[in-house]
Amino acid sequence: MSTTTEYGYNSKVEGEVVVSQADAVINWIRRHSVWPMPMGLACCAIELMAAGGSRFDISRFGMEVMRFSPRQSDCMIVAGTVTYKMAEVVRRIYDQMAEPKWVVAMGACASTGGMYRSYAVLQGVDRIVPVDVYISGCPPRPEALLDGMMKLQEKIRNESSTRGLFKNRKARELAYKGA
Numbered sequence: 001m002s003t004t005t006e007y008g009y010n011s012k013v014e015g016e017v018v019v020s021q022a023d024a025v026i027n028w029i030r031r032h033s034v035w036p037m038p039m040g041l042a043c044c045a046i047e048l049m050a051a052g053g054s055r056f057d058i059s060r061f062g063m064e065v066m067r068f069s070p071r072q073s074d075c076m077i078v079a080g081t082v083t084y085k086m087a088e089v090v091r092r093i094y095d096q097m098a099e100p101k102w103v104v105a106m107g108a109c110a111s112t113g114g115m116y117r118s119y120a121v122l123q124g125v126d127r128i129v130p131v132d133v134y135i136s137g138c139p140p141r142p143e144a145l146l147d148g149m150m151k152l153q154e155k156i157r158n159e160s161s162t163r164g165l166f167k168n169r170k171a172r173e174l175a176y177k178g179a
């Protein structure tokens, strides 16, 4: 018998075992690895870029991996004025993102159309995609974006990860149709 063979209770191993729920673990992973799709459409996008710099450091939240591919991102951050010309593109990119996915409306323009009460501007991106978090301001500071992203993390934490996928999608589609 080897002298290194271990029997019975091993306090080192069992002391490192964590018992939890699948929902809690999956949502913990999801909310700390949000990969944004930066939909920078106007001046708010400059503040979004600033959030990635060392001063504000969005990577503290595991969100620094900005992806310009809808297939590699799960959170669309709409930063700027959404014109009708761009609206179709925004919706198409949203459709190409895999579930689960979230949308953040950054700033007055993305949330409501802002000061542009004109024939060319969509009066809020929630008319074409379901928005999870709205961030006020013209433009919002990077701190406001980080605050909004923390709100999103809180929302993800309370979501059902295993049973909610289809339900969430259905609800999103219904919300979209009703808009």
Ligand code: SF4
Residues within 6 Å of the ligand: 042, 043, 044, 045, 079, 080, 081, 107, 108, 109, 110, 114, 137, 138, 139, 140
């Ligand atoms: S909310 Fe203000 S800063 Fe942001 S895109 Fe609109 S006009 Fe520009």
